[in-house]
Amino acid sequence: MNVEELQQIAAQAQEERDKFDYEVNVCMGTSCLSQHSDRIRDAIAKEAESCGKKCHVRRTGCMGPCAAGPMVLVEPAGTQYGHVREGDAKDIVSALGGDPVARLDPRLGSYFEGQHFVVLENVGHIDPEKVDEYVARGGYEALLKVLTEMTPAQVIEQISKSGLRGRGGGGYPTGLKWDTVAKVKGAQKYVICNGDEGDPGAFMDRSVLESDPQRVIEGMAIAAYAIGATKGYVYVRAEYPLAVQRLTVALREARRRGFLGNAICETTFSFDIDIRLGAGAFVCGEETALIASIEGKRGTPRPRPPYPAVSGLWGDPTLINNVETFANVPPIIRHGGEWFSSMGTARSKGTKVFALTGKIQRTGLVEVPMGMTLRQIIFGIGGGVPDGRKFKAVQTGGPSGGCLPEEHLDLSISYDALISAGSMMGSGGMIVMDDTSCMVSVARFFMEFCMTESCGKCVPCRAGTVQMYNLLTKICKGEATRRDLDQLTELCEVVGATSLCGLGQTAPNPVLSTLRYFRHEYLAHIDEKRCPAGVCECSPAVEVHA
Amino acid sequence: MTDIRTLATVWLDGCSGCHMSLLDMDERLIELSSQFQLVYSPLVDRKTFPERVDVTLVEGAVASVEDLKKIRRIREHTGVLVSLGDCALTGNVSAMRNTCGPQPVMLRVYEQNVLQPQIPTEGVPALLNRVRPVHEVVPVDVYVPGCPPSADTIYRVLSELLAGHVPTLGGVAHFG
Amino acid sequence: MSAESNVRTLTIDGEEISARADQTILEAAREHKLAIPTLCHLDGLSEVGACRMCLVEVKGARRLLPACVTRVEEGMEVTTHNPKIDRYRTMILELFFAERNHICSICVANGNCELQSLALTLGMTHVEIPYQYPQLPVDASHPRFTVDHNRCVLCTRCVRVCSEIEGANTWGVMGRGAQSLVITDLKEPWGESETCTSCGKCVQVCPTGALFEKDRAGSKVRKQPDFLPYLRIMREGEQ
Ligand SMILES: Cc1cc2nc3c(=O)[nH]c(=O)nc-3n(C[C@H](O)[C@H](O)[C@H](O)COP(=O)(O)O)c2cc1C
Ligand code: SF4
Ligand code: SF4
Ligand code: SF4
Ligand code: FES
Secondary structure: OOHHHHHHHHHHHHHHHHOOOEEEEEEOOHHHHOOOHHHHHHHHHHHHHHHOOOEEEEEEOOOOOHHHOOOEEEEOOOEEEOOOOHHHHHHHHHOOOOOOOHHHOOOOOOOOOOOOOOOOOOOOOOOOOOHHHHHHOOOOHHHHHHHHHOOHHHHHHHHHHHOOEOOOOOOOEHHHHHHHHHHOOOOOOEEEEEEOOOOOOOOHHHHHHHHOHHHHHHHHHHHHHHHOOOEEEEEEEOOOHHHHHHHHHHHHHHHHOOOOEOOHHHOOOOEEEEEEEEOOOHHHHOHHHHHHHHOOOOOOOOOOOOOOOOOOHHHOOEEEEEHHHHHHHHHHHHHOHHHHHOOEOOOOEOEEEEEEEEOOOOOEEEEEEOOOEHHHHHHHHOOOOOOOOOEEEEEEOHHHOEEEEHHHOOOEOOHHHHHHOOOOOOOOEEEEEEOOOOHHHHHHHHHHHHHHHOOOOOHHHHHHHHHHHHHHHHHHOOOOOHHHHHHHHHHHHHHHHHOOOHHHHHOOHHHHHHHHHOHHHHHHHHHOOOOOOOOOOOOOOOOOEO | OOOOOEEEEEEOEOOOHHHHHHHOOOHHHHHHHOOOEEEEOOOOOOOOOOOOEEEEEEEOEEEEHHHHHHHHHHHHOEEEEEEEOHHHHHOHHHHHHHHOOHHHHHHHHHOOOOOOOOOOOOOOOOEEEEEEOHHHOOOOOEEEOOOOOOHHHHHHHHHHHHOOOOOOOOOOOOOO | OOOHHHEEEEEEOOEEEEEEOOOEHHHHHHHOOOOOOOOOOOOOOOOOOOOOOOEEEEOOOOOOEEOOOOEOOOOOEEEOOOHHHHHHHHHHHHHHHHHOOOOHHHOOOOOOOHHHHHHHHOOOOOOOOOOOOOOOOEEOOOOOEEEEHHHOOOOOHHHHHHHHHHOOOOEEEEOOHHHOEEEEOOOOOHHHOOOOOOOOHHHHHOOOOOEEEHHHOOOOOOOOOOHHHHHHHHHHHHO
């Protein structure tokens, strides 16, 4: 493969496209697919065939506004349809070239206002299983550029310059990580893509893998070149069958086109990727546990240092990044690090994909520039809280994060701002809660999650989460005293400070943040035996006997 | 701390081993008894807990409704409450039934392997579903581990109390 | 490499000491008779850093670090005891005692148990947090040994000695979180394990009353894990 050949593939794909007057893109992300969007696609294809219009019906990955699904996007008009049913196929096809079908307006309002697509740039426009469509939109340009024009050091320099930080939650500077692994001596190095995504309410990585898997593969290949690795693994949870299937196809396609394998693009660079399935343990998203799991061992974290960069998979230097992190790499190389760093805030660059869920009008996947305020996302893009209820809190960062109240709605999203407010960027779950949510119950929910997901290796997390969960239950039931609250606070401190891995270290965060902003709700449960949101059934403790 | 003049000892759900250990102080008992008055104890006759006691040693866990009433009253009328021994401190053997609840224990004792099976209900206090260490029920001032705590340990505790400090047994006595 | 560059100078609790570059804080401290409490660590076995008893403060580090796995560094300033660390350790101990059923008075390891003596040395006289009272099995199917999960602290010493020293890999861990359990083979009864060589090493290294020899129950039995470092040295010498 060289530049001309790449352009040829792109040209061919474009030619293919030009044969048609219209494109009907049907979303086949998990959410729309669960509402039988595959049948809708078939119906539209059948209609298109019989009506004589030159129309290409394509399946695409998640288009974002899942709540309005099944979604259909008609090009070149750019018309979006929502809540499409099989029976709508005829009308959609007849409307091609004319006025859109009014009743299928998805009523997305300002959903796309302020969104900025980098990671999701191809979403809705390509068939995730066709590598050539990816190439037609600039795919693999970056890899080719890297292999033919850049030294590994130059690649790392661009990534560093971009200011990209890990999207898996921690926000570690990606360029710095690459640089470390590149500098460690080792005959064999590995690149791992972390697609374990276990946070409740998060589905960004799944979406990226389902809609644009080539982008992740390209990102990994560039990373491999930069650090000197020849072998990569994508670790995906087995609960994501569609992502696994699309990725499997994508890997095969990439190999067929020579983007993976030996002597990639006629250079001396060789790299290939295997998929490893996770069995759904949240802790296996932690890098050392993930590595143990790939090695076929019990997935438990181990103390760091040594970091995977020095001693990772099979003891060799290993680069591990999140799906979205890798997905950002090709555009950074294509447009340069400075382009990327022009977006976002001082210390958080680029965009971030969020999964908007909970009590919000427009649930879905959004990509916004760093620095956008929570209010813009929740009320602008998401359309605010439905049913005339009042906004109460937004939870970010999953079980490691926290709940932010109304006062913080004007907070500009960045790694550091979220942390100082007592929450976390996390992997991008954003759960909106209205005044029907009891914040103690919310804290209890997340603690239950940590308790059942604790690997059991270290005692503060293994036993501490159980104790905290029990105390939260006691508070919810109206059986707790102030002493219990003190004990809970102390447990939070000790578990956070002494646990072995991030799971235990951050498990107290949902409690701490709700204690910080919603302490009065805790006290109402304790002192007045009353749940302000009316969620918990509080009754004072009675001594039970046989 | 106020002068220690009166001492009480109580026996909740325990085996009386701690009281045996107390008696094990032998001649030191005589030395101590010249300094305080034993106002209430399984070892003396008095039936009701006095209005005011300076120091109370509690042996045993809180296992029945009766224990619960007693310990609350004792706490109210006591200056320094001493949890004496593992049962008071941890629940110990008394709390072993907490893994299964009281029913299986009752059945085992009163129904299985007996000639006239009958679970007593009259004249006996109802068992709590969960046996609890004393400090889970009322605040405790001094913790004395051991099953039983040695006579030396108890002597040390009492002497220190008489000398006017609240002793801590950390690093001195262990569970078991 | 010159001998010089292999030496690191650091202070532990204000005392200036030197250590080999490949030593951990724990090794360096113990060589200088500075006490750091441990439970999962055992000389001669690999480190897992799981019990968190050995956490120490290192100046400049963001978090407390486990002394058993943290290597010494030049100029390190280590604090092994201060009110905060002591409070954390006591709480961790309380979590251990509360999560399973430790009834020292009737335990085979009474008076000879590392958990019990940690409570003594750290001055823990009672447990503030609620006991959990789980129902846990006792497996006495092995002709010579018993495993009583009520006393297990999940230190995985048995797992490690069985794999690293005996090479039988009989022991493993199943389950997650509080449901974790050490098991023999694929949870077969110990007595029916086809891999167990009945060498008894696991019993000797177990810090508590979870693993014991049947005919020698009672507080007189002292466990003897001291053979491990020698075995290691002998084996390394052979290679
Ligand atoms: C309990 C736990 C769960 C984690 N789960 C994930 C996950 O699902 N996906 C992920 O990318 N990173 C996860 N991480 C973070 C990883 O350990 C690691 O930092 C990340 O994959 C590094 O990639 P990045 O630098 O690109 O963010 C988790 C960390 C912890 C402690
Ligand atoms: S903090 Fe929790 S998940 Fe992490 S090692 Fe400890 S027990 Fe396992
Ligand atoms: S194992 Fe140790 S701490 Fe547990 S009951 Fe036995 S002696 Fe006590
Ligand atoms: S059985 Fe003993 S050695 Fe094995 S994990 Fe439990 S306490 Fe540790
Ligand atoms: S001895 Fe270091 S963590 Fe257990």
